[in-house]
Amino acid sequence: MRSLLIYPLFPQSFWSFEKTLELIGRKAMLPPLGLITVAAILPQTWEFRLVDRNIESISEADWDWAEVVILSGMIVQKEDLLAQVQEAKKRGKKVAVGGPYATALSQEVQAVGADYLVLDEGEITLPLFAEALEKGEPNGVFRAPEKPDVSQTPIPRFDLLKLDAYSEMSVQFSRGCPFQCEFCDIIVLYGRKPRTKTPEQLIAELEALYNLGWRRSIFLVDDNFIGNKRNVKLLLKALVPWMEEKGFPFPLSTEASVDLANDQELMDLMVAANFGAVFLGLETPDEDSLTVTKKYQNTRDPLSDSVHKIISSGLRVMAGFIIGFDGEKSGAGDRIVQFVEKTTIPTAIYSMLQALPDTALWHRLEKEGRLRGQSANINQTTLMNFVPTRPLEQIAQEYLDGFWQLYDPQKFLDRTYRHYRILGEAYRNKPRQKRAPKPFDWNNVKAFLVICWRQGLVRETRFSFWKYLWNMYRYNRGGIGSYLGVCAQIEHFLEYREVVKVEIEQQLAEFLATKAEPEKEELVVSR
Numbered sequence: 001m002r003s004l005l006i007y008p009l010f011p012q013s014f015w016s017f018e019k020t021l022e023l024i025g026r027k028a029m030l031p032p033l034g035l036i037t038v039a040a041i042l043p044q045t046w047e048f049r050l051v052d053r054n055i056e057s058i059s060e061a062d063w064d065w066a067e068v069v070i071l072s073g074m075i076v077q078k079e080d081l082l083a084q085v086q087e088a089k090k091r092g093k094k095v096a097v098g099g100p101y102a103t104a105l106s107q108e109v110q111a112v113g114a115d116y117l118v119l120d121e122g123e124i125t126l127p128l129f130a131e132a133l134e135k136g137e138p139n140g141v142f143r144a145p146e147k148p149d150v151s152q153t154p155i156p157r158f159d160l161l162k163l164d165a166y167s168e169m170s171v172q173f174s175r176g177c178p179f180q181c182e183f184c185d186i187i188v189l190y191g192r193k194p195r196t197k198t199p200e201q202l203i204a205e206l207e208a209l210y211n212l213g214w215r216r217s218i219f220l221v222d223d224n225f226i227g228n229k230r231n232v233k234l235l236l237k238a239l240v241p242w243m244e245e246k247g248f249p250f251p252l253s254t255e256a257s258v259d260l261a262n263d264q265e266l267m268d269l270m271v272a273a274n275f276g277a278v279f280l281g282l283e284t285p286d287e288d289s290l291t292v293t294k295k296y297q298n299t300r301d302p303l304s305d306s307v308h309k310i311i312s313s314g315l316r317v318m319a320g321f322i323i324g325f326d327g328e329k330s331g332a333g334d335r336i337v338q339f340v341e342k343t344t345i346p347t348a349i350y351s352m353l354q355a356l357p358d359t360a361l362w363h364r365l366e367k368e369g370r371l372r373g374q375s376a377n378i379n380q381t382t383l384m385n386f387v388p389t390r391p392l393e394q395i396a397q398e399y400l401d402g403f404w405q406l407y408d409p410q411k412f413l414d415r416t417y418r419h420y421r422i423l424g425e426a427y428r429n430k431p432r433q434k435r436a437p438k439p440f441d442w443n444n445v446k447a448f449l450v451i452c453w454r455q456g457l458v459r460e461t462r463f464s465f466w467k468y469l470w471n472m473y474r475y476n477r478g479g480i481g482s483y484l485g486v487c488a489q490i491e492h493f494l495e496y497r498e499v500v501k502v503e504i505e506q507q508l509a510e511f512l513a514t515k516a517e518p519e520k521e522e523l524v525v526s527r
């Protein structure tokens with residue numbers, strides 16, 4: 001069976017980093033791990049061709065070649081996903097769709113003519129789909145009554161990727177998270193019992209990437225890498241000697257809950273296994289809001305102390321923040337900005353709260369008649385999709401002001417530098433790791449020169465830029481490459497904060513115009 005795997009386009013977003021990618025000569029941040037896992041699960045007698053629309057377009061030869069077209073994506077990719085289903089149907093192809101978007105909103109995918117809905121987790125539903133297709137069944141909806149054992153998942157087909165196009169690679173060790181944050185769709189899709197691969201299995205994936213020549217960063221896309229601390233420690237204990245033997249060929253990063261700060265052994269193991277950064281869902285420094293959203297794990301210790309402990313252990317912190325929780329008091333935006341400044345977090349992803357389909361938040365708001373439509377978007381450029389408890393215009397204004405301040409070039413550079421000074425202190429007392437030399441990359445030289453030109457000459461950051469670079473050379477020489485990589489992110493954020501401002505202001509104006517004419521208002525829609 002000739003299968004064309006299509007990964008839909010992402011809109012410009014916080015994570016799309018177009019300007020930064022342009023600097024380093026890459027086309028996308030991360031590859032479609034889901035689709036290359038799909039290719040590994042389907043019968044290996046089938047032929048696969050992968051088109052990631054974020055790095056290339058689909059040619060007529062690709063369409064002609066395909067006997068079946070398979071798509072997968074997240075809600076944020078839905079516009080392009082639906083368009084590609086229609087393109088495939090126009091050409092008379094059989095179309096199968098799976099992944100988080102199709103699982104959450106299958107009726108939208110069905111409405112554009114997809115033949116097969118391969119929902120939930122593919123380890124269970126893909127074999128059912130393959131069997132139906134081979135038997136000639138014209139359509140079908142495949143669901144999994146239970147969660148699969150991921151220790152049986154095969155190594156993703158990394159060989160299908162155009163490796164040069166990606167800035168980072170992705171692998172996955174676990175699925176699911178034990179917590180119960182009200183807005184989270186992860187626990188709806190993957191459950192609250194974290195399921196992990198075996199250490200040997202993950203190391204075999206890293207070995208496959210190593211053998212393909214991959215030497216850049218790898219992101220473990222786990223929902224919460226430390227959801228099962230026992231198993232993650234077993235993995236790390238096996239990973240450290242593998243990394244040492246290979247000369248630490250790639251830095252790792254991941255997502256974790258903030259209770260990581262309470263486990264020094266775990267943080268030390270992560271650093272020893274070459275983890276350099278971790279993304280934390282901090283959401284807000286307002287404890288009342290954390291309680292309202294059932295993010296109790298973030299209320300147990302002072303959040304800023306936890307962040308400091310993690311950075312001081314040698315892990316760069318990236319973090320997510322949300323505004324718009326029920327009962328939130330005015331000034332929440334400012335409090336987030338102050339918290340980010342205090343904790344020195346350079347990359348702070350900032351969003352207005354959205355109710356995602358099927359989450360506990362969605363169901364509560366639906367019951368309260370507060371949803372403003374059936375769609376959801378997890379982008380930073382969309383107004384909230386429900387009626388909040390304080391005026392939407394107030395939340396939106398605080399959000400815009402906060403976004404603007406967070407990505408002010410001078411503030412961003414200052415924060416990044418302060419962050420790397422703490423990291424420098426953390427590494428001062430650690431034993432030096434024997435690292436294999438990295439392959440020379442002209443793109444990095446070019447990127448360095450462009451950053452020096454823009455941030456060190458053209459912009460008003462010029463004095464700080466050179467002062468900080470000199471201090472980095474004196475106090476944290478080993479961290480300079482990573483520091484400059486984070487400095488480069490401002491190239492994206494400067495453009496993106498403009499996009500956020502224009503789009504939110506436009507939607508806000510439309511919202512206020514509607515509000516002024518309540519008889520035209522179409523507020524509450526129930527599913």
Ligand code: SF4
Nearest residue numbers: 177179180181184186
């Ligand atoms: S900690 Fe993160 S992944 Fe876990 S439930 Fe909360 S938001 Fe979801």
